[in-house]
Amino acid sequence: MSLQTNITTALKEAMKAKDQIALESLRAIKSEILLAQTSGNGAELTETDEIKLLQKLVKQRKDAAAIFVEQGRNDLAAPELAQAKVIEQFLPAQLSEAEVEAVIKTIIAEGNFAGMQSMGQVMGLANTKLAGSADGKTISAIVKKLLTA
Secondary structure, eight states, X not given: OOHXXXXXXXXXXXXXXXXXXXXXXXXXXXXXXXXXXXXXXXXXXXXXXXXXXXXXXXHHHXXXXXXXXXXXXXXXXXXXXXXXXXXHTTSOOOOOHHHHHHHHHHHHHHHTOOSGGGHHHHHHHHHHHTTTTSOHHHHHHHHHHHHHO
């Protein structure tokens, strides 16, 4: 089932349940999908595009929540984190840090990468291989750790 179909179904359920947080989150996803479809070349979104779109929305919510917490506005941070949690339901299961580290170690070993000058190459390969199943910040931190070790 496509993401758009899943979102529409979840939107109907959220309306019936009168869940405002879920409604806002799902409407944001639907809006982004429509924007992506109309601003592009008219082609359908691929699964990779949908995952990137969802990851962007989750990142926006988490960044906003971090700013609110930093300013002492936990009352505004809570809904942002709740929306991020709703959006994450439509993403593939996230790998643990140990699993991500194992994949990155394999990439480094296969490419004989060493030192921080290889970070861009390793990041490119890692982002391609781990698309949707790991956060970019996590990947970056692990790559830095492994290349400087």
